[in-house]
Amino acid sequence: MKKSDVVSAILSERQTALPRHSSAQAFAPSNIALCKYWGKRDQELNLPVTSSFSISLGNKGATTELSLSDQDRVYLNDEKINLESAFGKRLLAFLNLFRVNHDLHFVIKTQTNIPVGAGLASSACGFASLTRALNNLFGWELQEHELSIFARLGSGSACRSLWQGFVEWHAGLQENGMDSYGERIAAEWPELRIGLLILSEKEKKISSRDAMQRTVTTSPLYSAWPAKVSHDLSKLKQAVQSKDFILLGETAESNAMTMHATMLSAWPTVCYFLPETISAMQVIWKLREEGLMIFFTQDAGPNLKLLFLEKDRDAVQKYFPGIEVVDPYCKSKNA
Amino acid sequence: MKKSDVVSAILSERQTALPRHSSAQAFAPSNIALCKYWGKRDQELNLPVTSSFSISLGNKGATTELSLSDQDRVYLNDEKINLESAFGKRLLAFLNLFRVNHDLHFVIKTQTNIPVGAGLASSACGFASLTRALNNLFGWELQEHELSIFARLGSGSACRSLWQGFVEWHAGLQENGMDSYGERIAAEWPELRIGLLILSEKEKKISSRDAMQRTVTTSPLYSAWPAKVSHDLSKLKQAVQSKDFILLGETAESNAMTMHATMLSAWPTVCYFLPETISAMQVIWKLREEGLMIFFTQDAGPNLKLLFLEKDRDAVQKYFPGIEVVDPYCKSKNA
Numbered sequence: 001m002k003k004s005d006v007v008s009a010i011l012s013e014r015q016t017a018l019p020r021h022s023s024a025q026a027f028a029p030s031n032i033a034l035c036k037y038w039g040k041r042d043q044e045l046n047l048p049v050t051s052s053f054s055i056s057l058g059n060k061g062a063t064t065e066l067s068l069s070d071q072d073r074v075y076l077n078d079e080k081i082n083l084e085s086a087f088g089k090r091l092l093a094f095l096n097l098f099r100v101n102h103d104l105h106f107v108i109k110t111q112t113n114i115p116v117g118a119g120l121a122s123s124a125c126g127f128a129s130l131t132r133a134l135n136n137l138f139g140w141e142l143q144e145h146e147l148s149i150f151a152r153l154g155s156g157s158a159c160r161s162l163w164q165g166f167v168e169w170h171a172g173l174q175e176n177g178m179d180s181y182g183e184r185i186a187a188e189w190p191e192l193r194i195g196l197l198i199l200s201e202k203e204k205k206i207s208s209r210d211a212m213q214r215t216v217t218t219s220p221l222y223s224a225w226p227a228k229v230s231h232d233l234s235k236l237k238q239a240v241q242s243k244d245f246i247l248l249g250e251t252a253e254s255n256a257m258t259m260h261a262t263m264l265s266a267w268p269t270v271c272y273f274l275p276e277t278i279s280a281m282q283v284i285w286k287l288r289e290e291g292l293m294i295f296f297t298q299d300a301g302p303n304l305k306l307l308f309l310e311k312d313r314d315a316v317q318k319y320f321p322g323i324e325v326v327d328p329y330c331k332s333k334n335a
Numbered sequence: 336m337k338k339s340d341v342v343s344a345i346l347s348e349r350q351t352a353l354p355r356h357s358s359a360q361a362f363a364p365s366n367i368a369l370c371k372y373w374g375k376r377d378q379e380l381n382l383p384v385t386s387s388f389s390i391s392l393g394n395k396g397a398t399t400e401l402s403l404s405d406q407d408r409v410y411l412n413d414e415k416i417n418l419e420s421a422f423g424k425r426l427l428a429f430l431n432l433f434r435v436n437h438d439l440h441f442v443i444k445t446q447t448n449i450p451v452g453a454g455l456a457s458s459a460c461g462f463a464s465l466t467r468a469l470n471n472l473f474g475w476e477l478q479e480h481e482l483s484i485f486a487r488l489g490s491g492s493a494c495r496s497l498w499q500g501f502v503e504w505h506a507g508l509q510e511n512g513m514d515s516y517g518e519r520i521a522a523e524w525p526e527l528r529i530g531l532l533i534l535s536e537k538e539k540k541i542s543s544r545d546a547m548q549r550t551v552t553t554s555p556l557y558s559a560w561p562a563k564v565s566h567d568l569s570k571l572k573q574a575v576q577s578k579d580f581i582l583l584g585e586t587a588e589s590n591a592m593t594m595h596a597t598m599l600s601a602w603p604t605v606c607y608f609l610p611e612t613i614s615a616m617q618v619i620w621k622l623r624e625e626g627l628m629i630f631f632t633q634d635a636g637p638n639l640k641l642l643f644l645e646k647d648r649d650a651v652q653k654y655f656p657g658i659e660v661v662d663p664y665c666k667s668k669n670a
Contacts, residue, residue, distance in 0.1 A: 220563040221556040221596055228555035228600075254602050261556055261596035265563075267589050269620075275610035285604075 001045060001176050003153045007097045009176070010146050016100050020139030023067035026132030029056040030114055030125040031160045031167065032194065032297060032305050034252040035232045036259045038225060039216045041171075046156035047180050049216075050229040051171040053236050054160045057114070057194060058330035061125035061161070065109040066133040075109045076126075094127070094154045098134055114196075121161065121299065127154030128161035148181035164329055166240055168233075187240045188329065193313060195306035195323035197296075199276040208300030211263055211270045219266040228258050249295030249307050256297040274302040283319060292316070336380060336511050338488045342432045344511070345481050351435050355474030358402035361467030364391040365449055365460040366496045367529065367632060367640050369587040370567045371594045372504065373560060374551045381491035382515050384551075385564040386506040388571050389495045392449070392529065393665035396460035396496070400444040401468040410444045411461075429462070429489045433469055449531075456496065456634065462489030463496035483516035499664055501575055503568075522575045523664065528648060530641035530658035532631075534611040543635030546598055546605045554601040563593050584630030584642050591632040609637040618654060627651070 031054040039049035074081040074091055081088050095106060108130065112122050131151040135142050142150070144162065152159035160167040160182040166189075172180030206214075216222055232255045239248035263270035277298070284296055284306070292315055295307040306323060308316050313325060366389040374384035409416040409426055416423050430441060443465065447457050466486040470477050477485070479497065487494035495502040495517040501524075507515030541549075551557055567590045574583035598605035612633070619641070622629055627650055630642040641658060643651050648660060 220566070220593060221559045221600075224556045224559045231555070250602070254600075254604070257604050258555060258600040261600040264599065265556075265589075265593040265596040267585070269589070269592050271613070271616065273608065273613050275613045278606070278608050278610045278613055281606065 001042075003045060003097055006045065006149065006153065006176060006178075009178070010142070010149065011140065014138075014140055017138065018100060019068060019104075019137045021137050023065065024133050024136035025063060025065040026129050026136055027059075027061060027063045028125045028128030028132060028158075028161045029058060029061035029164060030121040031056050031157065032121065032299065033157065033160070034236055034248070034297060035229055035255050036299070037157050037160075037169065038212055038259045038262065039222065040156070040212065042175075042177065043213075045177045045180075046152050046159075047177045048156060048169065048171050050226050051233055052157075052160070052169045052229070053233055054157070054167050054169070055192070055194065055328045056161070056164045056167070057121075057196075058164065058326045058328050060114050060196070060324075060326055062110050062112045062122070062129040064126070064129040064133045065107075066130070066137050067107045068137075069105045069107045072105045073107045075107075077111055078109075090154075094130070097153065098138070121157060123155040124157040124161040127151050127158035130154065131158070132162065145181040145183065148183075149177065151182075152177070152180065168237075185237075185240060189240065189243060190327075190329060191310045192245075192328055193308050193310055193316075194326040194328060195308065195316060195320060196326060197280055197304040197306055197320055197323050199274055199280065199304070200302045204272065204301050206270060211266075211272075211300050214268075214270060215262050215266045217266075219262045221265045222262050225258070225262055228255070245309055246293060249293065252297045252307060253295045256299075260298060272298065272300055272302055277302045277304065280304050280320075287319060336377075338380060338432055341380065341484065341488065341511060341513070344513070345477070345484065346475065349473075349475055352473065353435060354403060354439075354472045356472050358400065359468050359471035360398060360400040361464050361471055362394075362396060362398045363460045363463030363467060363493075363496045364393060364396035364499060365456040366391050366492065366502065367456060367634065368492065368495070369571055369583070369632060370564055370590050371634070372492050372495075373547055373564075373594045373597065374557065375491070375547065376506075377510075377512065378548075380512045380515075381487050381494075382512045383491060383504065383506050385561050386568055387492075387495070387504045387564070388568055389492070389502050389504070390527070390529065390663045391496070391499045391502070392456075392460075392531075393499065393661045393663050395449050395531070395659075395661055397445050397447045397457070397464040399461070399464040399468045400442075401465070401472050402442045403472075404440045404442040407440045408442045410442075412446055413444075425489075429465070432488065433473070456492060458490040459492040459496040462486050462493035465489065466493070467497065480516040480518065483518075484512065486517075487512070487515065503572075520572075520575060524575065524578060525662075525664060526645045527580075527663055528643050528645055528651075529661040529663060530643065530651060530655060531661060532615055532639040532641055532655055532658050534609055534615065534639070535637045539607065539636050541605060546601075546607075546635050549603075549605060550597050550601045552601075554597045556600045557597050560593070560597055563590070580644055581628060584628065587632045587642060588630045591634075595633060607633065607635055607637055612637045612639065615639050615655075622654060 033052050033054045035053040037052040041047045041049050128151045148159040160169050163184040166185035167182045169182045232251050235251040296304045368389045370388040372387040376382045376384050463486045483494040495504050498519040501520035502517045504517045567586050570586040631639045
């Protein structure tokens with residue numbers, strides 16, 4: 001199955017329609033998975049082996065301005081992207097899915113307020129904001145789950161980045177992925193905070209895409225991952241419904257460590273731990289022993305995302321003065 | 336099955352015999368597993384879930400002097416051990432297996448030339464040297480595999496610490512563990528070197544015994560470990576037979592990372608990585624990228640054991656000036 005078939009199926013008669021506007025823009029929040037997306041069952045369509053579960057990063061994310069032009073141009077944080085680069089080609093391939101004729105070109109200007117390529121889901125919010133901007137430009141008026149499917153074609157976890165709050169990405173069973181999309185969970189949890197602990201803003205040596213593929217292909221432990229996810233997903237949903245913060249934190253931290261465990265057992269080893277990452281974990285474990293309810297999660301990068309409640313914010317910031325505290329429900333002015 | 340039943344079965348009529356000497360001593364080398372022992376199928380008898388494979392640390396290990404006395408006294412590196420402590424009780428329980436009457440008491444003086452409790456198999460060489468010393472004191476003249484079984488009753492990996500060179504610990508199938516012992520592999524590899532990279536001499540927070548148990552009980556990935564071991568064991572034997580150093584190094588490093596992966600996925604997480612551990616790994620990976628054939632293994636502690644060949648010794652010491660280089664075949668004066 002090709003991506004273009006999925007787009008045709010969703011847009012059907014609208015596919016040949018020209019854009020309704022000459023420009024559009026949209027914001028999408030970054031998201032962090034509390035239960036990770038780790039492993040694809042379909043490389044082309046970014047279909048996951050398992051479902052996953054995320055929380056948005058409020059007003060941290062990407063804003064994309066899209067306009068029609070005589071040739072394609074892409075700017076990321078005011079820097080022109082070489083369209084012959086790996087990232088440029090990937091973006092063009094995504095755009096080509098929606099180009100109704102050869103003369104239709106786009107200028108894309110994406111601004112992120114998170115570091116790029118450091119495990120803060122920059123490609124997720126990037127593709128999600130681009131998808132919403134395309135929907136606005138063309139005037140498709142797609143349903144939310146359809147937008148989510150489009151975003152997934154750009155980057156898997158982008159399908160979770162369209163909303164504020166908790167989102168479950170249903171793995172789905174269908175080969176065409178029509179049942180594989182993000183769904184917003186109605187529950188609110190206003191006291192929840194995320195602390196971004198940036199330990200390195202360097203681009204990572206191995207992309208999450210490659211790390212995932214190497215893990216699935218070479219880790220002898222990966223076979224045990226889907227059962228772990230299934231277990232953690234139900235615990236997370238229970239935690240959110242009953243506002244059981246310890247259950248949420250323990251499950252998220254354990255899920256992240258287990259994902260990194262699968263990477264460490266890959267060959268060559270995929271290690272996103274920096275010395276600073278371990279130091280920060282040691283502080284967190286010590287604080288928890290002392291009674292402060294703080295947990296962390298870590299994605300395919302060295303940085304940690306701390307999980308805590310607003311009541312403990314001062315205590316957490318005392319030990320991690322450099323963190324940026326995010327309210328997952330904070331609406332951005334662009335949202 | 337109890338430990339005392341195993342001892343009775345092996346010593347049979349010799350069990351009531353009094354010691355032939357009033358004192359005896361023995362040395363046993365420490366050993367590092369290239370394929371790890373991680374998980375027990377029998378807690379009482381220290382029977383492992385899988386076989387394992389080790390290399391000795393030459394003249395690094397433990398020397399135990401044993402003598403008859405009117406009361407039990409134990410000295411570890413000249414320090415008197417409290418026999419009410421956990422370690423003291425464990426040692427007494429081991430001694431009780433061989434005490435032919437209530438009036439028989441021992442003074443044990445063990446000297447190690449490796450840090451204790453830092454993942455350098457101090458308890459392995461300690462129990463192995465004590466076992467050899469008991470054999471000498473009582474004049475049992477046991478076969479090597481019988482000595483190995485006795486050593487195992489003290490500490491699992493002690494059963495691999497009785498010889499120089501490569502040793503395979505056969506997991507065995509029998510409930511009484513009579514087929515679970517170490518066996519020396521005849522192959523020699525004089526060019527092989529081990530570099531002890533001591534990053535912390537502090538006693539670890541969680542013993543390997545507890546870490547192992549927590550991993551088996553709580554890690555969702557542990558179920559995939561035995562298949563990994565089985566795969567690695569055959570690769571290591573092949574590497575030793577064909578003197579294929581890269582195969583040896585890659586297999587040992589991958590096996591160690593996978594063991595640590597199972598620990599990281601346990602809950603609460605067992606993490607023996609210090610920031611310094613990660614820094615050292617990063618240096619090793621970089622050197623390897625640059626063509627220097629250096630690998631590492633790591634046990635239940637923060638320190639690394641580097642694996643390289645004598646021809647690369649100077650290059651390795653340039654980057655790790657603090658390491659102690661061990662020749663696994665170097666005979667100690669006490670051996």
